[in-house]
Amino acid sequence: MVQKYQSPVRVYKHPFELIMAAYERRFPTCPLIPMFMDSDTVSEFKSEDGAIHVIERRCKLDIDAPRLLKKIAGVDYVYFVQKNSLNSRERTLHIEAHNETFANRVIIKEHCCYTVHPENDDWTCFEQSASLDIKSFFGFESTVEKIAMKQYTSNIKKGKEIIEYYLHQLEEEGITFVPRWTPPSFAPSSETSVSCRKQAASLAVVVPDAAQKEGLGSEALSTPSAAPEPVVGTPDDKLDADYIKRYLGDLTPLQESCLIRLRQWLQETHKGKIPKDEHILRFLRARDFNIDKAREIMCQSLTWRKQHQVDYILDTWHPPQVLQDYYAGGWHHHDKDGRPLYVLRLGQMDTKGLVRALGEEALLRYVLSINEEGLRRCEENTKVFGRPISSWTCLVDLEGLNMRHLWRPGVKALLRIIEVVEANYPETLGRLLILRAPRVFPVLWTLVSPFIDDNTRRKFLIYAGNDYQGPGGLLDYIDKEIIPDFLGGECMCEVPEGGLVPKSLYRTAEELENEDLKLWTETIYQSASVFKGTPHEILIQIVDASSVITWDFDVCKGDIVFNIYHSKRSPQPPKKDSLGAHSITSPGGNNVQLIDRAWQLGRDYSMVESPLICKEGESVQGSHVTRWPGFYILQWKFHNMPACATTSLPRVDDVLASLQVSSHKCKVMYYTEVIGSEDFRGSMTSLESSHSGFSQLSAATTSSSQSYSSSMISRWRFC
Numbered sequence: 132m133v134q135k136y137q138s139p140v141r142v143y144k145h146p147f148e149l150i151m152a153a154y155e156r157r158f159p160t161c162p163l164i165p166m167f168m169d170s171d172t173v174s175e176f177k178s179e180d181g182a183i184h185v186i187e188r189r190c191k192l193d194i195d196a197p198r199l200l201k202k203i204a205g206v207d208y209v210y211f212v213q214k215n216s217l218n219s220r221e222r223t224l225h226i227e228a229h230n231e232t233f234a235n236r237v238i239i240k241e242h243c244c245y246t247v248h249p250e251n252d253d254w255t256c257f258e259q260s261a262s263l264d265i266k267s268f269f270g271f272e273s274t275v276e277k278i279a280m281k282q283y284t285s286n287i288k289k290g291k292e293i294i295e296y297y298l299h300q301l302e303e304e305g306i307t308f309v310p311r312w313t314p315p316s317f318a319p320s321s322e323t324s325v326s327c328r329k330q331a332a333s334l335a336v337v338v339p340d341a342a343q344k345e346g347l348g349s350e351a352l353s354t355p356s357a358a359p360e361p362v363v364g365t366p367d368d369k370l371d372a373d374y375i376k377r378y379l380g381d382l383t384p385l386q387e388s389c390l391i392r393l394r395q396w397l398q399e400t401h402k403g404k405i406p407k408d409e410h411i412l413r414f415l416r417a418r419d420f421n422i423d424k425a426r427e428i429m430c431q432s433l434t435w436r437k438q439h440q441v442d443y444i445l446d447t448w449h450p451p452q453v454l455q456d457y458y459a460g461g462w463h464h465h466d467k468d469g470r471p472l473y474v475l476r477l478g479q480m481d482t483k484g485l486v487r488a489l490g491e492e493a494l495l496r497y498v499l500s501i502n503e504e505g506l507r508r509c510e511e512n513t514k515v516f517g518r519p520i521s522s523w524t525c526l527v528d529l530e531g532l533n534m535r536h537l538w539r540p541g542v543k544a545l546l547r548i549i550e551v552v553e554a555n556y557p558e559t560l561g562r563l564l565i566l567r568a569p570r571v572f573p574v575l576w577t578l579v580s581p582f583i584d585d586n587t588r589r590k591f592l593i594y595a596g597n598d599y600q601g602p603g604g605l606l607d608y609i610d611k612e613i614i615p616d617f618l619g620g621e622c623m624c625e626v627p628e629g630g631l632v633p634k635s636l637y638r639t640a641e642e643l644e645n646e647d648l649k650l651w652t653e654t655i656y657q658s659a660s661v662f663k664g665t666p667h668e669i670l671i672q673i674v675d676a677s678s679v680i681t682w683d684f685d686v687c688k689g690d691i692v693f694n695i696y697h698s699k700r701s702p703q704p705p706k707k708d709s710l711g712a713h714s715i716t717s718p719g720g721n722n723v724q725l726i727d728r729a730w731q732l733g734r735d736y737s738m739v740e741s742p743l744i745c746k747e748g749e750s751v752q753g754s755h756v757t758r759w760p761g762f763y764i765l766q767w768k769f770h771n772m773p774a775c776a777t778t779s780l781p782r783v784d785d786v787l788a789s790l791q792v793s794s795h796k797c798k799v800m801y802y803t804e805v806i807g808s809e810d811f812r813g814s815m816t817s818l819e820s821s822h823s824g825f826s827q828l829s830a831a832t833t834s835s836s837q838s839y840s841s842s843m844i845s846r847w848r849f850c
Contacts, residue, residue, distance in 0.1 A: 417557030459629030478531030484632025522561030689797030
């Protein structure tokens with residue numbers, strides 16, 4: 132299997148030309164990389180104007196591998212070929228490298244590039260990517276793979292140190308500025324160059340002690356220009372190394388690579404409509420940075436969030452008064468690590484009364500709102516404390532817990548809540564402090580612990596009686612000043628005290644069932660199955676020409692082809708309820724066909740858009756401006772994979788895709804709306820009137836719709 136690596140963007144706060152001068156000092160040997168033994172120039176080319184310089188080197192490496200493996204392989208050193216292409220005019224350096232040794236058994240490819248920072252001409256960006264494909268290696272394929280990745284990640288960590296080392300060396304020699312390339316006819320004289328260099332050296336900033344204490348070295352203050360530092364943020368398709376450290380935490384090079392690659396995949400399949408990096412990182416951590424596993428559970432979660440409009444729960448759903456009065460939980464400052472602290476007095480809560488008064492779904496929705504609020508507070512605390520905070524701490528007080536809390540419907544509701552939270556909010560719980568656990572607690576723990584992930588269980592700290600007051604107790608995690616009063620602290624806690632829910636608020640099973648159904652059917656999205664030979668179609672009647680048909684759908688399973696057709700007559704007998712202007716008919720059933728098999732394309736109906744092939748996991752939004760009144764048919768059709776569509780190397784995705792094709796069934800979740808042309812603004816805001824469930828985990832879009840082929844099919848890009 133091919134192993135891939137993609138680095139974040141590394142920013143050097145120095146001009147490109149100075150970075151190039153430092154980079155060239157790495158050859159022919161580099162003392163900071165002991166494995167880099169030597170390098171010889173194989174070929175070299177320079178353009179007449181000096182702007183292009185291409186040099187090819189053969190590099191000798193001493194790989195840190197077991198002696199036995201070297202003896203079996205019959206080599207002591209490994210040789211790589213490196214080609215550097217410097218374009219001084221464009222201020223870019225592209226580096227391509229591949230292995231020469233064992234090229235028929237192991238294929239290693241690397242690409243690096245140095246470019247000018249897009250927001251500051253006096254800064255330089257560095258990126259690198261690599262791939263490793265081991266065909267065969269004397270039965271030691273797994274060992275070689277581990278050695279190669281270990282060596283590679285080790286060199287990545289040293290990369291920035293090496294450049295900074297040679298920059299410091301140049302500075303000691305008095306070289307703090309290298310002039311940019313200019314065409315020969317305008318090339319400055321040697322005296323001018325020396326003058327410029329001296330002038331630049333005289334402008335070098337001396338870093339004051341105060342700046343050093345603040346963590347600002349010469350790298351941050353020695354830029355020749357006074358250009359303001361760009362705001363740290365996430366670019367559309369790349370991640371900055373400084374941004375990762377500031378907002379996501381210290382990650383290993385391989386973890387950074389997993390984050391970037393999964394993010395890129397989401398951008399390709401979800402057309403820019405992706406969750407925040409913190410959210411992606413949680414799913415990766417939950418699956419030990421296995422990209423395939425993390426991608427699977429995250430896509431399921433994103434579909435779930437969209438279908439039930441979880442992104443809007445804090446704005447559109449307000450807890451019933453019963454919850455506000457009797458649910459004994461609430462937010463209370465933060466722990467010593469800066470994590471938001473949630474306090475739950477479970478022992479004081481009437482779980483049976485809450486379930487009988489509200490139903491299971493209302494309780495679940497309330498817990499989801501708590502999790503959404505926790506995500507929001509984590510973002511706020513990240514800004515306040517100046518370090519990444521991606522999880523919160525939960526303090527559970529079990530004083531008062533007894534057998535009435537083990538009421539079967541209540542336990543069933545608890546298990547359902549745990550299941551949903553575990554699937555959709557992984558790695559959001561930083562620590563769980565369980566205090567004053569009574570004798571009945573082991574019974575409850577036996578019931579719920581099998582439903583809790585192993586990684587989550589490791590974060591549980593359980594204290595019986597008053598053990599939490601001693602060494603290793605609550606004071607190790609929460610400041611004394613904010614310990615709640617009911618736990619012997621001095622801080623007044625505004626968490627409701629709970630108590631018994633009045634039986635007058637209880638509702639019948641039928642009322643609760645209707646309420647539960649209402650809560651989870653409040654979605655504008657519909658689901659449909661698409662079978663081989665049996666497409667799913669919906670009918671839209673347009674009275675006014677130049678109306679805009681908009682759609683938003685997710686391909687939950689399989690691959691489909693999306694089409695739009697127009698007909699002057701209805702493809703099926705009209706129903707009892709006549710279709711009015713701008714109305715949408717959604718026939719009952721999970722799969723609906725409207726186009727009669729006897730109809731002929733071009734005679735009875737016409738295609739108004741080019742077919743759009745959509746892969747599993749893709750999220751597609753678009754619009755079509757109608758040219759004629761009549762009936763428009765939106766169709767989702769099973770996509771047959773071409774027999775010749777094979778790749779050179781079989782992948783897990785390909786195997787899964789073949790299994791999906793053999794099942795002859797796809798699934799889509801869709802929403803569509805018709806908007807008058809005067810109301811259509813050509814962006815995602817055109818769907819706001821219908822409360823479309825687009826993810827608020829991404830920033831709001833501001834981009835205009837773009838045409839697909841010659842049509843108006845568009846996919847919006849989230850910034």
